[in-house]
Amino acid sequence: xxxxxxxxxxxxxxxxxxxxxxxxxxxxxxxxxxxxxxxxxxxxxxxxxxxxxxxxxxxxxxxxxxxxxxxxxxxxxxxxxxxxxxxxxxxxxxxxxxxxxxxxxxxxxxxxxxxxxxxxxxxxxxxxxxxxxxxxxxxxxxxxxxxxxxxxxxxxxxxxxxxxxxxxxxxxxxxxxxxxxxxxxxxxxxxxxxxxxxxxxxxxxxxxxxxxxxxxxxxxxxxxxxxxxxxxxxxxxxxxxxxxxxxxxxxxxxxxxxxxxxxxxxxxxxxxxxxxxxxxxxxxxxxxxxxxxxxxxxxxxxxxxxxxxxxxxxxxxxxxxxxxxxxxxxxxxxxxxxxxxxxxxxxxxxxxxxxxxxxxxxxxxxxxxxxxxxxxxxxxxxxxxxxxxxxxxxxxxxxxxxxxxxxxxxxxxxxxxxxxxxxxxxxxxxxxxxxxxxxxxxxxxxxxxxxxxxxxxxxxxxxxxxxxxxxxxxxxxxxxxxxxxxxxxxxxxxxxxxxxxxxxxxxxxxxxxxxxxxxxxxxxxxxxxxxxxxxxxx
Ligand SMILES: *Cc1c(COP(=O)(O)O)cnc(C)c1O
Numbered sequence: 155x156x157x158x159x160x161x162x163x164x165x166x167x168x169x170x171x172x173x174x175x176x177x178x179x180x181x182x183x184x185x186x187x188x189x190x191x192x193x194x195x196x197x198x199x200x201x202x203x204x205x206x207x208x209x210x211x212x213x214x215x216x217x218x219x220x221x222x223x224x225x226x227x228x229x230x231x232x233x234x235x236x237x238x239x240x241x242x243x244x245x246x247x248x249x250x251x252x253x254x255x256x257x258x259x260x261x262x263x264x265x266x267x268x269x270x271x272x273x274x275x276x277x278x279x280x281x282x283x284x285x286x287x288x289x290x291x292x293x294x295x296x297x298x299x300x301x302x303x304x305x306x307x308x309x310x311x312x313x314x315x316x317x318x319x320x321x322x323x324x325x326x327x328x329x330x331x332x333x334x335x336x337x338x339x340x341x342x343x344x345x346x347x348x349x350x351x352x353x354x355x356x357x358x359x360x361x362x363x364x365x366x367x368x369x370x371x372x373x374x375x376x377x378x379x380x381x382x383x384x385x386x387x388x389x390x391x392x393x394x395x396x397x398x399x400x401x402x403x404x405x406x407x408x409x410x411x412x413x414x415x416x417x418x419x420x421x422x423x424x425x426x427x428x429x430x431x432x433x434x435x436x437x438x439x440x441x442x443x444x445x446x447x448x449x450x451x452x453x454x455x456x457x458x459x460x461x462x463x464x465x466x467x468x469x470x471x472x473x474x475x476x477x478x479x480x481x482x483x484x485x486x487x488x489x490x491x492x493x494x495x496x497x498x499x500x501x502x503x504x505x506x507x508x509x510x511x512x513x514x515x516x517x518x519x520x521x522x523x524x525x526x527x528x529x530x531x532x533x534x535x536x537x538x539x540x541x542x543x544x545x546x547x548x549x550x551x552x553x554x555x556x557x558x559x560x561x562x563x564x565x566x567x568x569x570x571x572x573x574x575x576x577x578x579x580x581x582x583x584x585x586x587x588x589x590x591x592x593x594x595x596x597x598x599x600x601x602x603x604x605x606x607x608x609x610x611x612x613x614x615x616x617x618x619x620x621x622x623x624x625x626x627x628x629x630x631x632x633x634x635x636x637x638x639x640x641x642x643x644x645x646x647x648x649x650x651x652x653x654x655x656x657x658x659x660x661x662x663x664x665x666x667x668x669x670x671x672x673x674x675x676x677x678x679x680x681x682x683x684x685x686x687x688x689x690x691x692x
Contacts (some may be wrong), residue, residue, distance in 0.1 A: 166259070168285065177347065177678060180594065190569070204257055205259055207655060211261070211481065212511065213220065214261065215260050215261045215264055216487045218261065218265070218648055219268065220266065221266055221267075222264075222265075222268045222272075225271050226268075227279070227293060230277055230279050230280055230665075231280065231282075231656075231665070232279075232373065233272075233277060233280065233283050234277075234642030234643070234644050235276065235277055235280045235282055235283050235643065235644060235645045236275075236276040236277070236639070236640075236642050236645060237273070237274060237497055237642060238639070238640040238641070239274060240319035244274060247270070247274055248270070250649075255257045262460045267513050274618075276426055276645065278290060278291070279291055279665065280645070281663065281665040281666045281667065281670045282643065282644040282645065282663070282666070282673070282674060283663060284644070284645065284646055284659040284660055284661055284663065284666070284674070285639070285645040285646050285647040285660070286472045286647045286660065287445070287472075287499075287501065287502045287506070287660050287662060288501070288502070288662075289501065289504075289506075289662040289664075290505060290662075290665050291501055291505065291506070291507035291508070291662045291664060292505045292560070292564045292567075293565050294503070294560070294564050294567050295506050295507040295560035295561075295563070296507055296560075297463070297563075298559045298560035298562075298564075299507060299559075299560055301559065302555065302556035302557075302559045302560070303555075304319075305318075305556075306556075307319075307556050307690040308553050308554065309322055309343075309545055309554040309555065309556050309558070310544065310545055310546040310551065310552050310553050310554045311532070311534040311544045311545070311546060312473045312534070312542050312543060312544050313533075313534055314575040315556070315610045316560070317372075318556045318558070319543055319544075319545065321556075321558055321559060321562050322343060322542055322545065322556070322557075322558035322562075324562065325341075325343070325512075325558040325561050325565070326342070326514065326558075326689050327513065327560040328562070328565055329341070329498065329500075329512055329561075330477075330514055331479075332476070332479055332570065332573070333471070333475050333476065333478040333479065333487070333490065333496070333498070334478050334479075334484065334487070334490065334491070335490055335491050335493070335496065335514065335516075335529075336372075336491065336516070339514050339515060339516045339517075339518065340514075340515055340518025340521065340548070341512055341513050341514040341515055341518065341521075341548075342512070342513060342514060342521065342545055342548040342549045343510060343511065343512050343554075343558045343561075344511045344512065344549060344550070344551075344557075345500060345509040345510075345511055345557075346472075346499055346508075346509050346510070346511035347388070347470070347472030347473075347497055347498075347499040347502070347511050348390045348393065348511075349478055349511055349513075349549075349550065350497035350498065350499065350511040350512060350513040350634070351388075351394065351439075351468070351470055351472070351513075352390065352394055352397075352398075352550070353497075353513045353521070353549050354395075354468050354494075354495035354497060354513050354515065355394045355398065355437070355468070355551065355659060356398065356424050356435060356524050356525075357466075357495060357520040357521050357523075357524045357526075358437045358466035358468060358494065358495065358520075359379065359398070359437070359522040360520060360523050361391045361437060361466060361494075361520045361523070362379075362436035362437070362464075362465070363379065363436065364376050371399070372399050372400070374434075374468070375410040376434050376457075377432045377434035378404060378433050378434060379400060379404065379433075379434045379435075379436050380400075380404045380405075380406055380426065380430075380433045380434065380435055380436070381400075381404065381405060381406065381426055381435070381436060381437040381438070381439070382406045382408055382421055382425065382435065382437070382438045382439065382540065383405065383407065383408065383416075383438070383441075384407070384408050384409075384410050384416035384417075384440075384441060384444070384451060385405070385407050385408065385409055385410055385417070385515070386410055386416075386441055386444035386445070386446060386447075386449065386484050387407075387439060387444070387445075387470065388439060388444075388445045388470060388472070390470075391405060391439065392405065405599040406424050406428070408420050408421045408424060410449075413449065414447055414449040414601075414603075415446065415449055415450075415451050415452055415454070415661060416440065416441070416452070418452055418455045418456065421438065421456070421515065422459055422468075425438075425459070425463055425465070429450060434547075435463065435465055436466060437465060437466045437468060438456055438459065438460050438465050438466070438467055438468070438472055439468050439469070440452075440453050440456045440467065440468070440470070440489075440493075441469075441470050441471075441474075441603050442467050442469050442471035442474045442475045442478075442490065442496075443471060443472075443473040443474015443475065443477070443603075444485060445608075446606075446608075446649040446650070446651065446658070447601045447608055447649060447651060447658075448474055448601075448603035448604035448605065448606035448608055448660070449601055449603050450474060450486050450487060450603070450604075452489075452490070453469065453487065453488060453489030453490055453492075453493070454488045454489030455489070456489065457492035457493065459490040460492075460494075461492070466493060466494045466495070467493050467494050467495075468493065468495045468496070468497070469490060469493045469495070469496045469497070470497050471490075471496050471497060471498045472497050472498060472499040472511070473499065473502050473604075473662075474503070474508070475487070475496060475662075476498065476502075476503040476504055476573070476577055477488070477503070477581065477604050477605075478490060479570065479573055479574055479575055479577060480574055480577060480578055480581070481574075488685045491517065492518070493517065494516050494520075495513060495514065495515045496513070496514045497511070497512075497513050497514075498511070498512050498513075498514070498549060499512070500512060500560075500561045502662050503575070503577060503580075503605075503662045504561060504564065504565075504573070504663055505562050505564065505662065506561050507560060507591055510557045510558075510560065510561055512561075513549075518548070521547070521548045521549065522547050523547065525546075525547055525548055525549055525550070526547035527547075534546075539682060540623065558618045563600060576664045577605075579664075580605040580662060580663065580664075580666070581604060581605050582662075583605070583666055583667075583668060583671050584602060584604070584605040584606060584607045584659065584660075584661050585602060585607075585679060586668055587607045587609070587671050587674070587675070588602035588607045588609070589660075590671065590672065590675045591607070591609040591675070592683065594675060594679065594681075595614060596606055596611060596612060596613065596614055596677070596679050596682060597609050597610070597611060597612070597678070597679065598610050598611075598612050600651050600654060600656050601651055601656075605660060605661040605662060606658060606659070606660045606661075607658075607659045608649050608651055608656035608657065608658045608659070609656060609657055609659070609678075610627065610631045610654060610655065610656050610657060611630065611631055611634055611657070611678060611682030611685075611686075612627060613630075613678065613682070613686045624653065624654075626689075627654070627655070628653075628654070629689070630657040630682070630686055630689060631655045631656065631657060632648070632655050632684060633685045633688075633689065634657070634678070634681055634682050634685045635647075635648050637681045637684070637685050638677070638678065638681055641677075641681065643677050644674050644677050644678075646658060646659050646678075647660070659674070
C-alpha cells in the first residue's frame with residue numbers, strides 16, 4: 155500500500171456512497187431518524203479524513219523529504235543558478251492537467267514536487283546569486299517554518315498563541331538590541347519591507363494627523379498632508395501614497411548629493427516652503443541602505459530636523475540596517491535611536507527564508523492607536539495582564555502565521571557574533587569585487603556601499619572611441635545583464651547610477667566566497683566580450 159492511502163477508507167467510502175444514493179433519491183426524510191443517526195455515526199466514528207497522513211507514512215515521507223532537501227543544499231553550488239526556462243517551457247514541464255478528482259499518494263506527490271522545485275527554480279541559495287536583495291535562506295529557517303506550520307499558532311491573539319506571541323515579542327526586542335535601538339520599542343512581524351514601511355506610514359499619519367482622521371478620513375482641513383524622502387527611496391512610497399489616499403503629488407522627492415545621500419538643506423527648505431503655503435508636513439523617510447547602491451542617509455541630521463519641526467522620523471532599513479551590528483559601522487547609522495519607526499527585513503540581511511519583515515516603533519502605542527478595534531465576536535481582551543499583546547492590534551493582519559520563529563531560532567543558532575561575522579564577510583566580499591573591477595581593464599567600478607557593488611563592462615580601447623559612448627555602454631550592459639541572467643552561472647541585477655546602466659551585485663549571501671567573486675569577474679568579462687562582439691556584428 156502506498157503511503158497516504160488507508161485501508162479504512164474503503165469502508166467509509168461504502169457508507170458515504172450509500173448516503174449519497176439516499177440523498178439523491180430524496181429518501182433521507184423517509185428514513186427513520188434512528189437509521190440516519192446510525193449512518194452518520196458510522197461515517198464519522200473514528201473519523202479518518204482523506205487529508206490525514208498516518209504516523210508511519212508521515213515519518214517515512216518526512217525523512218525522505220529531509221534527505222532530498224539535504225542533498226539539494228549540499229549540491230546547490232553545482233547547479234545552475236537558474237535554468238532560464240521561459241514560462242512556456244515551464245508550462246510544458248508542469249503540464250496543464252485539470253483539478254484532480256481523486257487523491258494521490260503522498261510519497262509520489264513529494265518526489266514529483268521536490269523534483270519540480272529543485273530543477274526549475276531560481277536558486278537564491280546558490281553562492282553566485284547576488285541579484286536584487288533576496289538572501290540565501292538559513293537552513294534552520296526552513297526547519298523552523300516546518301515546525302511553525304505543524305503547530306500552527308495563530309499569532310493574531312495571545313490566547314490563540316501563548317508561546318508564539320511571547321517568542322515574537324522577544325524576537326522584536328532582540329532585533330531592536332541587534333541594531334542598537336531601545337529594547338523598549340515595540341513592533342510586529344510582517345511579510346516584508348513594503349508591509350513594514352506601510353505599517354509605519356499609517357502609524358505616523360495617525361500620530362500626526364488631526365484627531366478626527368479615523369472618523370472623517372483625509373479631509374485636508376488642516377492643510378494637505380505631505381511627506382518627504384530622497385529620490386533614492388524604494389517604490390513602496392509611491393504605493394503608499396496611492397493606496398492610502400494621498401496621491402503621489404503628496405510625495406516630496408528630495409534630491410540627493412553627489413554621495414547619493416538626501417540633501418539636508420533642501421529637505422529643510424522644502425518643509426519650510428510647504429508650511430508657508432499651508433501644507434501639513436507629517437513624515438520624513440530616511441534610507442539606511444538605499445535600494446540601488448546601499449547608501450545610508452545622514453540620519454542624525456534628518457532626526458534633528460524632525461525633532462525641530464515635530465515630524466515623524468521613519469527609517470527604511472529594509473536592506474541595510476542589520477549592518478549597524480558591526481562595531482565599525484556604528485557611526486554610519488548614527489541617529490537610528492531617534493527614529494520613531496524603523497523597517498527592516500529579516501528575509502534580506504538576516505538570511506531568513508521568505509517571508510519575514512519587521513517594523514520597530516519607538517512608542518508601540520501608535521500602532522495600537524492605528525490598528526486596534528474591538529469587535530463583539532472576539533474574546534481576546536479578557537486577560538488584564540499588562541504583558542498581554544494581541545498582535546492583530548499592531549498591524550494589518552488578523553490571523554497571522556508564526557514568521558518570527560525562523561528569525562528567533564537563527565539569532566540563537568549563531569548569536570550576535572555569528573551575524574557580525576557573516577554580515578562583515580558579505581561587506582568584505584563586496585569590497586573585494588569593487589577592487590577587482592577597479593584593477594580590471596575591461597571593468598569600471600562605480601559604487602561600493604555596505605554589501606552592494608555596482609560596476610559595468612567597457613570593451614578594451616572603448617574610451618578612445620568618441621561618438622555615442624554613453625548610449626552604447628548602456629545598451630551593452632543591459633544586454634550583458636540579460637545574458638548573465640539567462641546563462642545560469644551567476645545572477646546579478648541592475649542599477650542606474652548617474653545615467654550609467656550598471657550591473658549591481660548585492661551580497662546578502664552567507665555561501666558566497668572570495669573564489670566565487672573572482673570567478674564572477676571572469677564570467678562578467680567573458681559574457682561582456684561576447685555581447686560586445688554580437689553588437690558589433692549587428
Ligand atoms: C527590499 C526593500 C524594500 C521592499 O521590501 P520587500 O521585502 O521586497 O517588500 C523596501 N525598501 C528597501 C530599502 C528595500 O531594500
